[in-house]
Amino acid sequence: MYTLGISCYYHDSAAALLKNGDVIAAVEEERFSRKKFDDGFPKLAIDWCLKETQVKPNEIDIIAFYDKPILKFERLLDNYLAVSPRGLSSFLDVIPKWIHKRLWIKNEIKKHLKGFTGEIIFPEHHISHSAYAFFTSPFNESAILNVDGVGEWTTTSFGIAQNNSIKLLNDIRWPHSLGLFYSAFTYFLGFKVNEGEYKLMGLSSYGKPKFYDEILSEIIDVKNDGSIHLNMKYFAFTYDKVMTNEKFSNLFGIEPRMPSISPSQIHFDIGASAQKILEDVLLKMASHIHEKTKMKNLCLGGGVALNGVANYRLLKESPFENIHIPPSPGDAGSAIGCAQFAYYIHKKYNRIIEMAHSKRIHKNIYLGPSFSDDDITKFLDTNKIEYEKLSRDALIEKTAKIISDGKVVGWFQGKMEWGPRALGNRSILADPRKSEMKDILNEKIKHRESFRPFAPSVLEEFTSDYFDIDIPSPYMLMVAKVKQPEKIPAVTHVDGTARLQTVSKESNSLYYDLINQFYKITGVPIIVNTSMNVMGEPIVNTPSHAYNMILKTDMDCLVLGNNLIDK
Ligand SMILES: [Fe+2]
Structure with a gap:
């Protein structure tokens, strides 16, 4: 059974395709349109999900949209009436978009997915958040807390999830x-x-x-x-x-x-x-x-x-x-959440919880486009780009050495991450031991505000040696105290904390092996990990986007699959 989830028209549009409750493809529209936080109908994301999985529109059983547009529209109208005549210019800006497009989402879906004859459902905004939070968790029962800007009317909700049911008990x-x-x-x-x-x-x-x-x-x-x-x-x-x-x-x-x-x-x-x-x-x-x-x-x-x-x-x-906390708890993540709602709650299919935490983490993150070695080699050869093709071991050894020499390396591997963070497949990597690395990264590549810290990826088994936390933080959603700040100054924020990503062998074996090799060279099982994107642009999706990073920035090297490209 295929369920397609769609989130759009607010911020960060996205699409996700589930087969029997498992996410088999998920991506944000911005990664294709190259418009950061693209909020339009996610045509390109939907097309990619179907092409990648070879699923045709007529094979999709249910399409779920992440909230109830009519209730949202009702809230907007109600609000404008309440504040009138203030709010006129905002009213004139917003309402036509709703009348001409957003209220007609069903038509938009049918127009885009010709051949689809299944059901279209609209779970409530906070139910989609709840479903995503709960069905990505290892829990059979849990309390739920959703807090965001606003959905239809609700801005905060809490409730209980058990097996296949979610009940929201109260809201603000x-x-x-x-x-x-x-x-x-x-x-x-x-x-x-x-x-x-x-x-x-x-x-x-x-x-x-x-x-x-x-x-x-x-x-x-x-x-x-x-x-x-x-x-x-x-x-x-x-x-x-x-x-x-x-x-x-x-x-x-x-x-x-x-x-x-x-x-x-x-x-x-x-x-x-x-x-x-x-x-x-x-x-x-x-x-x-x-x-x-x-x-x-x-x-x-x-x-x-x-x-x-x-x-x-x-x-x-x-x-x-x-x-x-799931890897993408904002509205983009609800593209998965509403599809999970369709499968587990609306259709009441059994839920099998993946108990192996590394496997579960892998399934929750690496859901986007990937490129075969053939694709990458073809791209490099066609564009007459010089590169060195390496074996897996040689690639890891050489890249770890380059990073330990203080160089900044682009690391493009496997399936693109789902969610706002690069977690070792579309990342820029550097040595955390040098305090000046933060300035180097900013000067060479990121050009971002100096008060923003860079994040560490740490081998999971060393987490509590370096950070005051004793659970995995696989999605970079925990900011913990650093225990040995003098060893990793480039990733230690001014208040002595870091927003860490823990990496296990089963969640991302290539990235794990790379950090492990860096550890063998330096004695530090940690690498600086920042997303591979030029300021103001979304994270890179294709080898061509990644190669552009070398052209547009002062990145020292780029690793595309097994190929090392020197500046
Ligand atoms: Fe939300």
């Missing part, structure tokens, strides 16, 4: 949203909403939460059970294209930061305050949910679950014994 509704609270600070501190939230997380480490009390007394009311109420006097997102208003600026005594102006201490302190409130609210929510559900497991869904600093505090301080 628009406009009171912890995700939008954080996005408001993202905007105010000079970053793009829906894109710059992780930059705010990085920046907050430089500050002290000096505005914590003020924000709590003025902007957000937090109850003991974690429920929140935003003071809408300070926010503009219900009636304008910006997130905050003059009152918000007056409270802090500064204007929203322009991206061209470097952040100063007050920005760091405001960021640290917003981050601490986000963490504290999540902890309160988790305690409340634990009390209500009496579960020992917690699955987290929604974009807020990308906040690795908060996730780590939940792991350390919440009453739950186990926490699972």
Whole structure:
């Protein structure tokens, strides 16, 4: 049985194809369209999923869309009526898109998938988040917490998942949203909403939460059970294209930061305050949910679950014994979630949990396009690019040596990762032992803000030697204290933490062997891993995109499959 999941029209469109409940192909539209965070109908992603798996539209049994567009439209109309006449320009911008396109998603799907005669279903936004969080987990039963900007009406929800059922027990509704609270600070501190939230997380480490009390007394009311109420006097997102208003600026005594102006201490302190409130609210929510559900497991869904600093505090301080966060908890991940809902809940098919954690991790990540050695060689030869073809062992030895010599290497292997992070198949790798490596990476390739840290990939068995964490962090969604910062300064953030990826032999054997070889040379089982993309562009998809990195940046070498290309 084939189920196709689609997520689009908000941010980060994506498609996923499942066969008997297993994801056999999944990819974000931006990787093909090359438009970062592309929110259009994911034509190219759908086409690739079908071509890759040789499945025809008439073979698909169910197509699931990740939320209920009509309810979302109802919320938009309701909101515009409530804030009218403010919000007119936003209304004129948004509503035509809905009337002409978004409400007709069924037609769009049928138009694109000629021959499809199956059912189209629309699970609720937070149900799709829940399904993805739960069905990627190793748990047979779990509490669920979803926190995002907003779905149809819901901004936070919690419930219980057992076997094939998910029941959401309570929610918080628009406009009171912890995700939008954080996005408001993202905007105010000079970053793009829906894109710059992780930059705010990085920046907050430089500050002290000096505005914590003020924000709590003025902007957000937090109850003991974690429920929140935003003071809408300070926010503009219900009636304008910006997130905050003059009152918000007056409270802090500064204007929203322009991206061209470097952040100063007050920005760091405001960021640290917003981050601490986000963490504290999540902890309160988790305690409340634990009390209500009496579960020992917690699955987290929604974009807020990308906040690795908060996730780590939940792991350390919440009453739950186990926490699972899927690799792409935001809306793109819901392309898988809604298809899982169709198979396991709507159709009630049995769920077989993959208990081998490395295999499960592999199945959750490496779901995108891959290129055979023939494809790669053909590309190199056609374009008259010089390269050295190596055996697997020679490739690993040589690449590890090059990295240990301080060079920056592009590493393009196997299937592209699903989700926002490069996890060893479309990565740029470097030596974590040199503190200057952060500047080198920024100067040569990434050109990104200096306050943003680079992440380490560590051999799983060495995790707790180097980091204060004793569970795997395979999707780079935990920010933990570094135990030996002097050994790995390039990946240690200003506050002594790192957003680590743990790598096991079964989850990615080639990447594991490479880090292991680096360990044999240097005694450090860790490599710097940052995504292979030029600033402002999506992660590379094809050998041609990867080769462009060599042309456009000062990357020293590129490894395409078994082929080493020197600059
Ligand atoms: Fe969402």
